[in-house]
Amino acid sequence: MTVKRNTWQREAVRDALDSNEGFVSAQGLHSSLRSAGSPIGLATVYRALADLAVEGEADSLQSPEGENLYRACTPGQHHHHLICRNCGLTVEIEADAVERWAQATASEHGFTQANHVVDVFGLCAACTLLAGD
Amino acid sequence: MTVKRNTWQREAVRDALDSNEGFVSAQGLHSSLRSAGSPIGLATVYRALADLAVEGEADSLQSPEGENLYRACTPGQHHHHLICRNCGLTVEIEADAVERWAQATASEHGFTQANHVVDVFGLCAACTLLAGD
DNA sequence: TATGCTGTTGATAACGAATCTCATTACAGC
DNA sequence: GCTGTAATGAGATTCGTTATCAACAGCATA
Ligand SMILES: [Mn+2]
Ligand SMILES: [Mn+2]
Ligand SMILES: [Zn+2]
Ligand SMILES: [Zn+2]
Secondary structure, three states: OOOOOOOHHHHHHHHHHHOOOOOEEHHHHHHHHHHOOOOOOHHHHHHHHHHHHHOOOEEEEEOOOOOEEEEEOOOOOOOEEEEEOOOOOEEEEOOHHHHHHHHHHHHHOOOEEEEEEEEEEEEOHHHHHHOOO | OOOOOOOHHHHHHHHHHHOOOOOEEHHHHHHHHHHOOOOOOHHHHHHHHHHHHHOOOEEEEEOOOOOEEEEEOOOOOOOEEEEEOOOOOEEEEOOHHHHHHHHHHHHHOOOEEEEEEEEEEEEOHHHHHHOOO
């Protein structure tokens, strides 16, 4: 069994995630860190984010463009997101009804080991105003 | 205004989509077509699939690996999919409750111009049996 | 049927996100 | 401190997708 080690790099990624509203990409987080003076490597950021997601410390989703995005997450609770297409503002959503619907739909059709992707994208109130109409 | 022309290539892509259960990638469809003797180009398949998706003749979604997948679609009706991770078998799902939930959730938080991504992945009944347990 | 305009094609190059390679570094236990 | 080995990171690589652009072909017109 491999023993996990603590490095300032992982801590830096965790902190950068925490101090960021909304979802960010690995590359975005990497350039933020570099801009702030950190010499952290890009591959390390990718690895740290993937680990955080597996460990439940980060939420992840695919942007409509296919990029993997990450966001700090209060561990333990399954939930979904409402994301502003313009500014990235994110609202965490819990909806038991949707959870039950997904599970029931899978079962009705004989599917097992079901999981689901549920994301809502839109323009937040602020961005709606700025957009004019 | 550009006038759209009819080519055997677009027709070939449409036919290949129609004769295929489940979702397929552009590259997958291209190699199917080439295997069947067609000299169609890869870029053309990408373009045709993108067009079909815009025109509502094809459904598209991102695989968990980030690949864009396409499937023939009976036009006009908004729906979602239940997809077998193993064999690609796809069931079209309509769920007004989920539609209303997505819209209501966005509105409650001041979001406008909302759209949503709702996909359910699992193992179909056949693949569940084959998988042992 | 011949002509011209222009939308379409496709081989190839380019792009970009993500992963892999591997020599080097540096945690953590002794 | 020493040591074993997990972690790092610069660079190469993979792979899906898009951009180029010269050649081609659909289609309206005469
Ligand atoms: Mn859920
Ligand atoms: Mn829907
Ligand atoms: Zn916004
Ligand atoms: Zn299956």
